[in-house]
Amino acid sequence: MKNEKSAEVIKKLEDLGRKMISEINAQSTPTFTTTLRSKGNILYDESVGYLRLGDKKEERKFINVGQARKFMQTVAIAAKCKKFLTENAHTSIRGLYYQLKFSLGEDLDEELFSEQSESNPLVEDLEVALNVKREDLNLNTDRKGVVAGPLVIKDKFGGEEDIIDCTKQGRSGWMIPSDVDNGMEFLEIDADYVLVVEKDAMWQRLNEDKFWKKENCILITPKGQASRGCRRLIRKLANKRLPIYCFTDCDAWGWYIYWAIKTGSMNLAYLGSDIATPEAKFVGVTMKDIEDYDFLEQLTIKAKEVDLKRAEEMLSYEWIKNYKDWVDELKTVLKTKKKLEQDALQGPRLSFVGEYLREKISKKKFLA
């Protein structure tokens, strides 16, 4: 039961192979071209509001002593991915590594791959060269994050079809998978907005209070930095014109979780528009909240040296330094040397978190 996307990706892989064969037939060296993913080719594109790769290309030739090994490895990975797609079976990049180690290890004098660190960047090369995500190559990535709320998903996987109703997932919620595209579709979305909550403990608190039911929202926790699958899910929900609101700790780390969802991040800049959600807004916690809610002052914590260093770094990011509110927030951290966790909002009463969110969301007290 292969889907359309699989057929399209198989064709891309075959085209890559055919191009190389025709190069050989024409007595020229086979080449592999991809876009550079190094820092010098990552740019913040203000017109779209996210990080993406520039135009610099990298060409790898088979007949080049310095490139031959990498070239062979790339072709071997492409062949394996085609096999996985044809068999309609998924594995991890670790599983891919062992497949390569197994089938190529025997007949060669030299191991084609001695470490997984050799195969990982080549998977990224292939993603960029073919303009697909590794999830489209049947490679699973680490999954993390949970969702609950008025969202019904049809999940075709492993030869079966399940309907996942995210209002009926009890205390646990539905775990966000690695691949939220292939074989997965939204059957119903009847929500007013999406709330992304940094910490799982806070998600559980809001889930117990049925915040998603009372406020008719979709409640997501990435459990810290969002995984690829979680960022992609948020992007897809934003595509359905749902507002995305993020709720994190009031410190540079929490805020960066928001920014990574909004503009993407350096190491995933090559996925650009697939995972960035520039429309996302920030609901809290902010240093400004400490002024607005008197009792919060006593619940602040002293910022550590690393917290301040991280805040300084963020001030230098060009996609942040144009937002006056954010510059003020970061400068307040540096001045007061304080931070405030989202958990602190449970200080006066466990249900206060919900009251806080309701007030800020209804009054549209957001940062960009």
Next chain:
Amino acid sequence: MKNEKSAEVIKKLEDLGRKMISEINAQSTPTFTTTLRSKGNILYDESVGYLRLGDKKEERKFINVGQARKFMQTVAIAAKCKKFLTENAHTSIRGLYYQLKFSLGEDLDEELFSEQSESNPLVEDLEVALNVKREDLNLNTDRKGVVAGPLVIKDKFGGEEDIIDCTKQGRSGWMIPSDVDNGMEFLEIDADYVLVVEKDAMWQRLNEDKFWKKENCILITPKGQASRGCRRLIRKLANKRLPIYCFTDCDAWGWYIYWAIKTGSMNLAYLGSDIATPEAKFVGVTMKDIEDYDFLEQLTIKAKEVDLKRAEEMLSYEWIKNYKDWVDELKTVLKTKKKLEQDALQGPRLSFVGEYLREKISKKKFLA
């Protein structure tokens, strides 16, 4: 909607308070008695097959300069937990910390709690003194791990009731919650055994192949070391007379995941029989497998110094050194300086993992 257990725990907390009041009324100092959790009071009980606490007690008196602070803190925590139980609301130990910081911080000259590290061990004191788990005190713990297979759960939580059918959770499975006791019951279990798979990537592979359907088993991944909730779930499934088989990497770290499920671990020895599953058996991967399956040799990895050190440590554990097979396995690691990941079983073909497990389980090739 409080359950019976909540009422019982509230009574235990009230009894603790009443005891102290009667001590005050009798003009003696209020005391709090708990069982010592330090290393000297942790023993491996061969007759039951798990780690548990011994009989050494610790008594804390209010009228003792060195103990007054801790005493007050313990009482404050007990009072908060009673409040959470009465309100039928859960929070994390971080949420508890902020509640304490908020309500006690104002009127005292001194902060009652300055760091969360002060409140954590006191929660454990209370668990042991009252013979309850922190989950019974409405304190959530980190949740981790996923389950799929022929298991139907009734989940009463947050004022609602959901039926979770673990055969219908698609590519994701059901996330194992922090508390698998209160408000949660098994409606149906129609499985022949439980398979616990160390890594999530491997769990996804087996889930895609519908291993749990073909083999009629419950498929669990703890995602590395098992959380409290995951260990407790495994214990509860073993109570239903289901055999428990564990499948981990072939190295000291993987094997210790198995041993922690089987005999418990030092830091959770105070939970003893609640989370240990001495009936558990080990299906693989073993150093012996490398002899039995020729191709595995080429997929082994060099063990690092830390791997060997850990193997040596395990050889010294009294609950391991009586098992000849395990001593042989650990000695083989030290001799060959090799290890083998469970992912390596995907080398020849992605579906090989399932073939391997079927053969070993059907032939009952287990280690104790």
